[in-house]
Amino acid sequence: MLPSTMERPVPTRAQAAPCIVDSAAGIIRCRRGQEICAQDGPVDNWYRVLKGLARRSVVRADGRRQILDLLMPGDFFGRSARGGDAFSIEAISDDTMIACYPRQRVEALADRDPRIAHEVRELAFDAITRLERQILILGRTTAREKVGHFLLKLADRWADGSTDRVNLPLSRYDIADYLAVSVETVSRAITALQERGTIVVAGPRRIRIVHREEIETEEDAV
Amino acid sequence: MLPSTMERPVPTRAQAAPCIVDSAAGIIRCRRGQEICAQDGPVDNWYRVLKGLARRSVVRADGRRQILDLLMPGDFFGRSARGGDAFSIEAISDDTMIACYPRQRVEALADRDPRIAHEVRELAFDAITRLERQILILGRTTAREKVGHFLLKLADRWADGSTDRVNLPLSRYDIADYLAVSVETVSRAITALQERGTIVVAGPRRIRIVHREEIETEEDAV
């Protein structure tokens, strides 16, 4: 078991579409677990994931970690200079590639070229959409719903050819911190979904969604 | 009780700072509860709250409502044309004023004027910061923490002169749907915070934060 899905290249979305602002980028290559940006670093950069998977997380004072955003190829993010909140960004899969732009430089580029401004705007709106989806998942009541919809979302974004086969690129711990539940609850939820026949678990990192509609209509939708 | 806080003008943040893109705006005036934008409407508009308070929410199939974003003066939001998710936006307080911009028109303006592009970018980043904060609140474990930090956030944004006196502009039901807990739990959490001496409740819509640090350091911070 544990077929080391992380080492294999991911079929779909393995590489982000090229992007105009990449002209101003430096490329960062990361191994699994490597920190891209410290929680209290002073730098003011924007980033875009080119390949792999990364997490943007906050560690609270009690040691609990909250993953704010899962970053897949094409995803854009910044440190939101204002706000005072500081995040740390770490690669989840090996060989994660991230483009890094100094904020001021991109701003300058955007001021000169409307196409770049447009692109940055679109990337920001994508980020908003992502965060809204995350809020919708966090707003669900039971852990089974959270995990189920997380799997659906992952299947859509991290498709393995068909959209019913999910190669989980992250650990149960990451899922737990992303959904704001405990690891044990994630594990139990997956087991419960399997026992109901909603999903089939072929190894901890290999899940097949059999009855998508059972997740979607489990006493609520949207 | 219920001193009808909603009818009184709010001292701080009652009016949003003027904004360049407002030149392209139509102004919408709403009464309390009035819908600004239907959940399945076809229009592709951007909005900015000028005065009052509004909520952007999703109603799930089971009737449960989730408030994605609380919109205060200065806040910007769109219907995120892509994504498929549809939201409905309603005014919470009476005499809420909202600027409404056709998306294409603002895009055209932004393409011509870098200052407008910059402003839209900043507004989008503000929205991202807002949503991230909301995720951090939703990620907390106990309802007491959620409600406590919600009050802190509201005190900061909706200050009544000093930042320890909060005139709740929204009902317990709105708070519940915003924090993804039941109304009863919100009520109990407020009662619990009062019994601990952390806050003082002077009427359902009037709360004073006495020991801010007790909320912030209640087994976690950030």
Add this chain to the structure above:
DNA sequence: CGTAGTCTTGAGTATCCTCAACGAGGGTGG
């Protein structure tokens, strides 16, 4: 003055968290 909406509290149940233990897999060093 009755109705509707808001807010609170109680009782019982369901869910989740914590602590704990155990198994499996991967890597390292002998």
Add this chain to the structure above:
DNA sequence: CCACCCTCGTTGAGGATACTCAAGACTACG
């Protein structure tokens, strides 16, 4: 090759927390 360690994943038991259903107090409003 194997012992060892470490991380990951799962399962169990007990306690804490939140949800549901219910009822009551209060306010606003017609």
